[in-house]
Amino acid sequence: MQDRGSYRLVACFGVVASVVGLIGCGRSERPRLDIEGTVTYEGKPLPAGVIRFEPNPAKGNQGPVGIAAIVNGAYTTAAPGCRGAVPGPLVAVISGFPAADSNIEYQAPLFAEWQAEVDLAPAGRRPTRLDFAVPKQGHP
Secondary structure: OOOHHHHHHHHHHHHHHHHHHHHOOOOOOOOOEOEEEEEEEOOEEOOEEEEEEEEOHHHOOOOOOEEEEEEOOEEEOOOOOOEOEOOEEEEEEEEEEOOOOOOHHHOOOOOOOEEEEEEEOOOOOOOEEOOEEEOOOOOO
């Protein structure tokens, strides 16, 4: 029998899948690349959250958004319900929450959306690894 935490984790991925449905619609002619890594906040693994990889139009990149759930500080766009990102200049946008919960959209975020610019080079078959350390900041 699964514990309540497992159900919350599944629900968190459900929220991510819903967001993917809204922002990842349409076919892309460009290949998507998988990204995996870790996210820390205040030096500890981020308990729960979402990471988006948005093409940076200011640097000439366009295409669909890549997205993944963050669970216990780890993420991968190769997980079910997640989507890889197009190569090129991207903006990684991270939202963080205190716990994976079925009501994640009702939780107060740990911080305002945090952003970092990255450049995703075309890669081989292995996912690209990108780790992020979100600095301590005031509450939103």
